[in-house]
Structure formats: structure tokens, C-alpha cells
Amino acid sequence: xxVILFGTTGMVGQGVLRECLLxxxxxxxxxxxxxxxxxxxxxxxxxxxxxxxxxxxxxxxxCFFCLGVSSAGMSEEDYRRVTYDLTLDVAKKIAxxxxxxxxxxxxxxxxxxxGRTMWARVKGATENALLKLPFKAAYMFRPAVIQPLHGVKSxxxxxxxxxxxxxxxLPLLKRMLPKYVTTTEQVGRxxxxxxxxxxxxxxxxxxxxxxHGRPR
Numbered sequence: 001x002x003v004i005l006f007g008t009t010g011m012v013g014q015g016v017l018r019e020c021l022l023x024x025x026x027x028x029x030x031x032x033x034x035x036x037x038x039x040x041x042x043x044x045x046x047x048x049x050x051x052x053x054x055x056x057x058x059x060x061x062x063c064f065f066c067l068g069v070s071s072a073g074m075s076e077e078d079y080r081r082v083t084y085d086l087t088l089d090v091a092k093k094i095a096x097x098x099x100x101x102x103x104x105x106x107x108x109x110x111x112x113x114x115g116r117t118m119w120a121r122v123k124g125a126t127e128n129a130l131l132k133l134p135f136k137a138a139y140m141f142r143p144a145v146i147q148p149l150h151g152v153k154s155x156x157x158x159x160x161x162x163x164x165x166x167x168x169x170l171p172l173l174k175r176m177l178p179k180y181v182t183t184t185e186q187v188g189r190x191x192x193x194x195x196x197x198x199x200x201x202x203x204x205x206x207x208x209x210x211x212h213g214r215p216r
Contacts, residue, residue: 001025001026001027001061001195001196002026002027002060002061003020003028003029003030003061003062003063003195004029004057004063004064005017005030005032005066006049006063007033007066007104008031008033008037008066009035010067011153012068012143012146012187013064013066013067014184015148015152015185015188016064016066016191017044018152019185020064021044023189023192025192026043028043028060029045030046030047030055030060031044031045031047032046034049034050052093053093058096060099061099061100061195062099062101062195063099063100064102064195065091065101065103066104067086068083069082069083071122076118076121076122079118080125083119083122084122084126087126087130091129091130091133092133096136097134098136100137100194100195101130101133101137101138101139102141102191103126103127103130103138103141105127105140105141106120108120108142109123111127111203112124113128127203131202137202139199139202139203140202140203141187141190141204142203142205142206143187144181144182144205145206146182146184147174147183149185150184152184181206182209183210183213186213187209187213188213189212189213189214189215190211193212193213
């Protein structure tokens with residue numbers, strides 16, 4: 001499997017990249033972003049997002065779209081520009097019958113697009129638009145709480161502080177509330193497993209992600 005990965009330097013993207021590099025089913029990873037990952041690996045190639053249109057993506061089988069920002073302090077217009085417009089711009093360019101597209105959304109996403117919560121409406125609109133594109137398959141991942149593993153860290157300062165404070169509690173929470181807590185490792189494994197084998201539904205909640213993210 002050849003994989004395109006967006007958002008590699010974010011917390012989720014770091015975890016997904018790690019699993020892609022470890023999994024023998026993934027033969028090649030093309031990381032696209034504004035920043036380099038700082039890693040070297042025979043499977044890994046990197047490209048600047050500004051060069052995306054000139055890249056040859058015909059040989060790729062899946063796109064894992066982990067790029068995202070917090071909506072805190074953002075207007076709906078600005079958040080939509082980053083979340084909806086950018087995602088759909090990429091997706092429309094790579095939509096093809098052989099391509100599987102996986103989008104990282106979030107628990108609580110509003111599929112009706114009419115709820116009170118701004119980020120949930122925008123994420124819902126993004127999911128709905130992606131599901132209409134002519135991919136082989138498209139899956140929406142809606143994780144709730146994500147436990148970072150294997151040295152993975154968020155680039156957002158407030159999140160790093162929060163994870164540092166709650167780190168001792170996360171394993172306990174995962175045991176007590178398995179439906180709502182997953183890990184960066186499970187998210188990465190789930191993306192690979194779903195891209196390789198499919199899934200019975202297009203929208204996967206945190207519990208589904210953990211189930212698909214079990215070791216083979």
C-alpha cells in the first residue's frame with residue numbers, strides 16, 4: 001500500500017506516521033506539509049504542500065488526512081477556510097476510484113450542519129462533502145480522547161500542558177471508559193487496517209477506531 005499523509009507533524013499525524021513506517025503492508029509514505037518531520041526512513045518521502053498540485057499521486061492507494069487546527073479563538077469563516085476549504089481542495093484533486101480517503105474529524109461532529117457548536121457544524125459539512133466524492137471509499141474518524149504514546153506530542157502548547165497533567169490518569173480512563181479513549185497507536189493501526197480491509201460503515205467513532213486498531 002502506498003499512502004499519502006497530511007498533518008504528519010501534529011499529534012495524530014505523528015502517531016499515524018509511526019504505524020505506517022512499522023507496518024509491512026505500507027510500502028511507501030508521502031508526507032505532505034509545511035514542515036519537515038525530521039525523520040529519515042526508506043519508506044518516507046516528504047513534499048511541501050505548496051508543491052502538491054505538481055506531484056504524481058497516481059500510484060497511491062490511500063490518503064490519511066490528519067491535518068487540523070483548534071477552533072479556539074477562530075471565527076467560523078476562518079475555521080471553515082482551514083478545515084473545510086483546504087480539505088476539500090486536496091480531496092477533489094486526488095479523488096479517484098482506486099483511492100481510499102480517511103479524514104480525522106472528532107467526537108461530537110454534527111452531520112446535520114445545523115447545531116449550535118461551530119466546529120461541529122464545520123466538521124459535519126466537511127464529512128458530508130467528502131462522502132460525496134468519487135473515492136473507492138471514504139471514512140470519517142471521530143476520536144474523542146486520544147492518549148499519545150511512544151513520545152508523540154501535540155504541537156499546541158495548551159494541549160501539551162493538558163496531556164502532561166492528565167498523563168497518569170489516561171491509562172485508567174481508557175480502562176474505565178474504553179468507548180471514549182483511544183491512543184495514537186490505535187488510530188494509526190486503524191487507518192491502515194481500514195484502508196487495507198475496509199469497514200462496515202463510513203463514520204467510525206472512538207470505540208470503532210480502537211477496535212479496528214487492535215494488533216493483527
